[in-house]
Amino acid sequence: MTEGTQRKLAAIMSADVVGYSRLMGADETGTLAAMRAHRSELWNPVIEQYGGRVVGTAGDSILVEFASAVAAVESSIAVQRGMIERNAELPEERRMLLRIGVNIGEVVMDGDDIFGDGVNVAARLQAIADSGGIAISGNVYEQVSGKLDVAFSDDGEHDVKNIDRPVHIWRWSPDNQAPAADMDKDAPPLSDKPSIAVLPFDNMSGDPEQEYFSDGITEDIITELSRYPDFLVIARNSSFVYKGKSVDLMQVANDLGVRFMLEGSVRKAGSRIRVTAQLIEANTSGHIWAERFDRELVDIFAVQDEITAQIVSAMGRSIQAFELLQSRRKAPTSLDAYDKCLQASAKISSPDRTRYTEARSQAQEAIELDPNYAQAHAIVAQTQLVSFTSRWPEDPEGTLQAAYKSAQSAVELDDHNFFAYNVLGLCQVWQHSHDLAIASLQHALELNPNEARTRANLANALVFAGQPEEALEQLEIAMRLDPHHPPVYPHHRGRAYFVLRQYDKAELAFSQAVTQAPGWPWARLMLAAALTALGKVEAASAEVEAALKISPDMKLDQVPMIWPFREQGELDHLIGY
Structure with a gap:
């Protein structure tokens, strides 16, 4: 072993962009700009939040070292969920999808670089991961099982290139992450009143530290809707069970016993804020109302009031009593x-x-x-x-x-x-x-x-x-x-x-x-x-x-x-x- 070289156990995340060559061929300048934005606004902040260290980047790929399998998997899921949000408003041909592989194993340290079997397996897992998904090795699954509220599907053992033994693979997909329904518990009966659940608004700011802000906006809307006596509004505690999960709206509506669902997103950038919201009738999945609000941040209270008033109207109720309640609301001066x-x-x-x-x-x-x-x-x-x-x-x-x-x-x-x-x-x-x-x-x-x-x-x-x-x-x-x-x-x-x-x-x-x-x-x-x-x-x-x-x-x-x-x-x- 040369001077400056040492071995240790580490959790490795390997990620690359699906169809990167196609994206570059279609729009080289735009793809490079999007890549830089994703790195600076999402990938790097999330990796830093979970204690990761970027040890290699090359074009469309990134290699990251973590101290634990849990941190590596949590970071990977946060990145994939963040990419879903960032791609939501883009046409399909411009969306950037990631494949991520996570492994835990021995690595060789050489200065700031890492090599070895642990890295090689992570790279092979990344290569066979689904677009927008994550593939983890069996030893990673053993480390995270029971510690994270996410679902993995067992894909069995695979022979992978240049690895002399089969690798047991578990897969994560954003399409299979709804909370499991309690089979021993009947769904709550539908109320005679119009009933609604407000799902946590997505944080589209690209900064995980702004999560409290999007959560706070959601809670404020729940509170303002709750003041209206003709509604049944599901409590924050139950709505937030679904935070960060890809959900089947009809299943959620059945679990909570509601007819209407509100979902949306918040993007905060400097002194500007964008709030999108859509009201959905659960039985048909039909959109009753949708709106986007681009405002100065100081108008956030007016935006909340507008969203709430339009929901009240869309759900077929007079807003006179609601407007009376709103007139009593005291916003802070700061x-x-x-x-x-x-x-x-x-x-x-x-x-x-x-x-x-x-x-x-x-x-x-x-x-x-x-x-x-x-x-x-x-x-x-x-x-x-x-x-x-x-x-x-x-x-x-x-x-x-x-x-x-x-x-x-x-x-x-x-x-x-x-x-x-x-x-x-x-x-x-x-x-x-x-x-x-x-x-x-x-x-x-x-x-x-x-x-x-x-x-x-x-x-x-x-x-x-x-x-x-x-x-x-x-x-x-x-x-x-x-x-x-x-x-x-x-x-x-x-x-x-x-x-x-x-x-x-x-x-x-x-x-x-x-x-x-x-x-x-x-x-x-x-x-x-x-x-x-x-x-x-x-x-x-x-x-x-x-x-x-x-x-x-x-x-x-x-x-x-x-x-x-x-x-x-x-x-x-x-x-x-």
Whole structure:
């Protein structure tokens, strides 16, 4: 081995452009310009995002080294999905399609270059990959199986050129990536109201860092449609299950129980923005309405309002009441403040301490830019409340009081902000102001009757207030609005059944919560309580043991703070098991 040469294990991505010679022959200048744009705007940013290192480029090909098979495959899929978006508006003869091969194996390092069997196999996989698809080796599949929410088809073993052994190949295709339907679960019934799901708008900016912006636009449109009481609008949580996947719209409509689907894309470039949207009738796949909006970025709120108003009209409803609701909407005075809030909102979808801390900082920056921006105050309140319920701060009671003040400020600044009333109501639950909490959450629903999370939060408040039957009614509606609901919904349902002393139903509900979130210790403790009440002591002990293994610091004296029942007797009943 020469000086400067070493061997190591690496994941290799090899990619090339399908029909590159044909493209060059038809339009050499345009093809070279398109290639440069794809590299700088999509390929290189995605590769950098996943920690890749470009080790070779030659004309239409690229060779990249990654530290792990997962990173290599995720990067490859992100590039292919990005190319689908970039090709969407081009005529077929000008579309640039990639073939990608991914292998993991030993490579020889020689300065910045790599050689060897690992590279050769990746190149052969790329050569036999489908246009727009990915071919991975069997050892890569073993590394990524169960870690990525994507489907690969088994193509068996192949003899490949200049490789002295068969290579087991698995294929990825963008046409086969819809989420699997739950065969044990009936599709939600169609509503008597016009029903719609808004799929995540595609980020066409060529910058993965702008993903939060396209997601934020989608969520804003969902929120504005949800205000219209004559519609049934599927919750963001369920719509975003399909993010980044090639889907069969009729299957998605059936899964969610809706008649209409909205899909679109967002392209942000400098001070300009392009939003495209199309409304589809699911049963026929017919396009009811489609529009493209090219505007200055400062007009983004007007674009959202136009899209929503045109959807309302296209779905056959008078827009007078809708326009009244829109007139109440308070947009921020600073576009930068809005952008900060979009970034913060993207971070609070899961209770991760670091992400919540970052979200709070971004929301506070938004407040500095626009002190009267109610949504920013509400997001700060949300992060403070979750910190309290998660017992992160040293002064939990002080944190709860700070959350309440932030929520109160949000409501005072915008008394039509449903999210502000939602957070305020939750603060009041943990302050043991149960009647005020229920009133705040009911008002939030008056402002946005399609908001599934608000209904689930109201159900939680009703359980703690001693009204479990009413809680179950709200949860039934919430689960219809959000078919892919988070585990907290069955958890709330289980607690309602526990208060009703219907322990068999409580066991089923808590079991569902644990299945959805096996690492949630409090769900396991509640399941243990239901099992104990049913005399299943051994199974209950196993759940307690699992909960303590997940969270060794859990203590019984934390229960009154986490579960603020109005009646001490209900708390004693729960602790007694």
